Amino acid sequence: MATAxxxxxxxxEEIWTVQPGERRSVGVIHIVILALLIGIGFVxxxxxxxxxxxxxxxxxxxxxxxxxxVGAIWFGGWGVLAGAIFPFFxxxxxxxxxxxxxxxxxxxxxxxxxxxxxxxxxxxxxRLKSGRDYLILFIAMVVSSAFGALWSPLVVxxxxxxxxxxxxxxxxxxxxxxxxxxxxxxxxxxxxxxxAVVIRTPAFVKRWWS
Amino acid sequence: xxxxxxxxxxxxxPIYEVHPFVKLFxxxxxxLFPLFVAAPEWNFGLLVFLLLLMFLCRIDMRTLxxxxxxxxxxxxxxxxxxxxLGGRHAEFQVVANVFGFPIYWERLRDxxxxxxxxxxxxxxMVFFLSTSRERDVIVAMRSxxxxxxxxxxxxxxxxxAGMVLEDFHIVRQAEQARGFDTTGKSLAYKIRKYxxxxxxxxxxxxxxxxxxxxxxxxxxxxxxxxxxKIKRADYVLTHYSYKxxxxxxxxxxxxxFGVLLYLSLGLGFFELDKSQFIQWLHQILS
Numbered sequence: 001m002a003t004a005x006x007x008x009x010x011x012x013e014e015i016w017t018v019q020p021g022e023r024r025s026v027g028v029i030h031i032v033i034l035a036l037l038i039g040i041g042f043v044x045x046x047x048x049x050x051x052x053x054x055x056x057x058x059x060x061x062x063x064x065x066x067x068x069x070v071g072a073i074w075f076g077g078w079g080v081l082a083g084a085i086f087p088f089f090x091x092x093x094x095x096x097x098x099x100x101x102x103x104x105x106x107x108x109x110x111x112x113x114x115x116x117x118x119x120x121x122x123x124x125x126x127r128l129k130s131g132r133d134y135l136i137l138f139i140a141m142v143v144s145s146a147f148g149a150l151w152s153p154l155v156v157x158x159x160x161x162x163x164x165x166x167x168x169x170x171x172x173x174x175x176x177x178x179x180x181x182x183x184x185x186x187x188x189x190x191x192x193x194x195x196a197v198v199i200r201t202p203a204f205v206k207r208w209w210s
Numbered sequence: 211x212x213x214x215x216x217x218x219x220x221x222x223x224p225i226y227e228v229h230p231f232v233k234l235f236x237x238x239x240x241x242l243f244p245l246f247v248a249a250p251e252w253n254f255g256l257l258v259f260l261l262l263l264m265f266l267c268r269i270d271m272r273t274l275x276x277x278x279x280x281x282x283x284x285x286x287x288x289x290x291x292x293x294x295l296g297g298r299h300a301e302f303q304v305v306a307n308v309f310g311f312p313i314y315w316e317r318l319r320d321x322x323x324x325x326x327x328x329x330x331x332x333x334x335m336v337f338f339l340s341t342s343r344e345r346d347v348i349v350a351m352r353s354x355x356x357x358x359x360x361x362x363x364x365x366x367x368x369x370x371a372g373m374v375l376e377d378f379h380i381v382r383q384a385e386q387a388r389g390f391d392t393t394g395k396s397l398a399y400k401i402r403k404y405x406x407x408x409x410x411x412x413x414x415x416x417x418x419x420x421x422x423x424x425x426x427x428x429x430x431x432x433x434x435x436x437x438x439k440i441k442r443a444d445y446v447l448t449h450y451s452y453k454x455x456x457x458x459x460x461x462x463x464x465x466x467f468g469v470l471l472y473l474s475l476g477l478g479f480f481e482l483d484k485s486q487f488i489q490w491l492h493q494i495l496s
Contacts, residue, residue, distance in 0.1 A: 029423040031433050035363045036415045036422070039370025043378060044408070053280065055287035056328070061401060066408060089371070092339065093216075095280040097331030098241040160245070162324050164317070167291030189405050194412055203419055 012125035012133070015199055016206055024210040029203045034078045041067040041086030042093075048182065049094030054174040056157055057087075057096035057104060062178045064090055066186035068108065069141065072116035073126055073191065074198045076205035083112025103156040107148035111179070114144035115187075120207075126195040128188065137191070141183040149176035215347075215368070216339040217273035223341075225267040229456040230346035231353045232463075237338040239463050241331055246474040249485035250326035257326075260333040269340045277336060285325050292321035305495045315495060319488060344368045349450050358442060359433045366422070373418065374411060381410045 018024055045064025052060040064087060072079030087108045091101040118140040119126060124133045153171035157163045163171060198204055211218040212226070219225065225233070240260075244253050264271065294311050302314035342350075344365060351361045385406060392400045473479035482488055 026433075027423070028426050028431060028433060029419060031359065031363060032366065032419045032422040032426065035366030036370045036374075036419050038363075038367035039372075039374050040411060040415055042367070042371040043374045044411070050276070050280070053283050055284045055291075063404065063408075070412075086367075089367075092335055095277050095284070095332045095335070097328060098237060098335055099245075100331075162288075162328070164292055164296050164320070166297040167295045170291060170295060185401060186405055186408055190408060190412060193409050194416075197413075198416065201416060201420070203416070 010199070012123050012129070015125065016120055016123050018206055024206060026210050027202070030075070030078050030205070030210065033075050033203045034082050037067060037071045037075065037079060037082035038086045038089070041071070041082060042089045045087055045090030046093045048178075049090050049096070052178065053094065054171065054178070056100055056162055056171075057091040057094070058152065058157075058171050058175050059178045060174060061182050063182055063186065065111070065141075065145075065179045065182045066190055068112045069115045069144070069183060070187055070190045072112040073119050074195070074204060076116055076120075077208040078205065080109060080112040080116060084109035100156060100160060100162075103159070104152055107151040107156075110151075111144040111148045114147075115140035126191055126199060128192050128195070134188065137187060138184075141180060141187065145176050145179040145183065148179060149173070212343055214340055214343050216336065217270055219270070219341060220268050223268045225341045227453075227455070228459065229353070229450060229452050230342065230350040231452075232456050232459050233338060233342055233346065234350040235460055236463055237334055239467050241334045242467065243470060244327040244330050246470055247327070247480040248323055248482045249480045249487065250322050251485060251487040252480055253326040253330050256330040257333050260330060260337055264333075264337055264340065267337075267341055269337075273340060274336065277332065281329065281332070284328060288321050288325050288328075292317045292324070303496070315492065318495070319482070319491075322488075322491075323482065345446060349446055352444060352447055353450070362433075370415075370418070374415065377411055377414045378407060381407050381414075 041064050044067055045062065048059050048061055048063035049057065052062070054060055067086065068079075068083035070079075072083050075082075084105050087104060088101045091104070092098070115137060118124065118136050122136050124136040126133075128134055128137070149172045152175055153163060153168050157171060158165075158168065212221055212223075240256075243256055247253050247256075264274075293313050294308075296314065296317045298312065299314060299316075302316045304312045305315045305318065306313040347368065348361050348365050351364060390403075390406070392403060395403075478484070
């Protein structure tokens with residue numbers, strides 16, 4: 001009971017800092033979390049890809065962003081890996097060609113990595129206790145989605161010769177808006193609702209891999 | 211019937227005579243074909259060939275219905291982005307005017323080229339997903355000596371996707387039983403309320419993660435340290451061996467790709483100015 005009380009009072013600094021005597025190592029649970037995140041992302045991402053398609057795997061409202069960014073904040077490198085891999089499957093089911101999906105991997109990896117990095121770097125509280133935490137999440141979401149929105153139409157779709165120069169803005173805004181709006185709808189609520197539980201589990205990742 | 215990643219295929223389907231790696235190889239190589247072909251009739255030919263393969267493999271063609279809206283919406287977006295959003299170009303030939311927007315022949319042609327490139331790429335993916343079971347993908351990965359942990363994560367991910375889908379239905383039914391009903395509500399409302407599924411889904415997955423981990427640890431699985439270095443007997447792979455027809459198919463796919471590269475890059479055989487279909491369409495529209 002005493003431990004529970006102490007843990008509930010954890011500060012944002014303590015959440016991300018390995019305490020003296022605390023042993024953290026990569027375990028089977030992290031591998032399992034990676035697989036489960038890919039699984040959730042597969043289903044949730046495919047929902048967005050099938051329901052709100054703009055074309056070539058770009059969506060007006062991509063629900064997978066929640067798994068990508070919240071998963072990476074909680075589970076560090078495992079969440080980033082899952083965030084980079086699962087869109088490949090969810091896009092495939094939704095009818096995106098194999099090599100186009102493959103070329104989206106860097107965009108998806110950055111979208112997952114940036115919020116995770118920002119929370120660790122600036123010691124933001126994943127339970128979103130202050131306005132600063134909200135602001136860090138929001139900025140990380142916007143910047144990471146902006147990178148994805150620029151990479152995918154400009155590098156991938158133009159590279160494959162699928163878009164004209166004039167139609168690129170539609171896809172940039174489609175990707176950006178689809179991710180940021182879905183992020184605003186889901187990320188804040190998910191972090192607020194579940195972070196308090198997740199940070200107490202052995203699966204939670206303080207550094208990058210453990 | 212065998213349950214594949216996208217549907218069901220009869221056990222007697224000829225596709226199960228083929229080693230899973232050949233199917234993966236087919237996906238990896240044939241997906242590249244349309245990228246080297248500009249003439250729409252050749253890409254259409256590839257699409258017909260793939261549909262024929264699906265039919266021969268006794269795939270339930272009704273599963274393809276979910277891709278009809280995808281194909282239509284993708285076609286519409288391509289057409290819009292190349293015509294209405296394609297900008298104004300004095301150097302192009304105008305073939306029509308729609309609500310003040312000039313429709314150029316060059317843009318229309320490019321839209322067709324892109325659309326007919328995308329369709330066979332999608333069909334190749336659908337063919338792979340329709341004929342491959344979870345086990346096939348694992349066997350294909352292990353037969354190219356992918357590390358055990360990679361294939362294991364992949365297998366777990368595919369299995370957990372099925373579980374998440376099941377959990378999703380359970381959560382939805384539980385919420386419906388408590389009077390939550392989105393029927394007739396606006397799309398914005400449905401999107402907002404979708405989070406009511408996401409939170410339980412995440413919570414259930416976290417609980418499952420612990421159950422999975424305990425089960426794996428109890429069975430002596432470890433992905434790091436000394437225990438991870440022990441060579442494991444691969445039971446699944448013992449059920450699959452390459453037969454002569456597998457080698458022939460790999461050779462045929464490789465040769466087809468080689469010929470395609472030569473015809474495309476060497477002779478320019480698939481270029482637009484050699485396309486009969488494009489010439490015919492140009493005559494009609496001009």
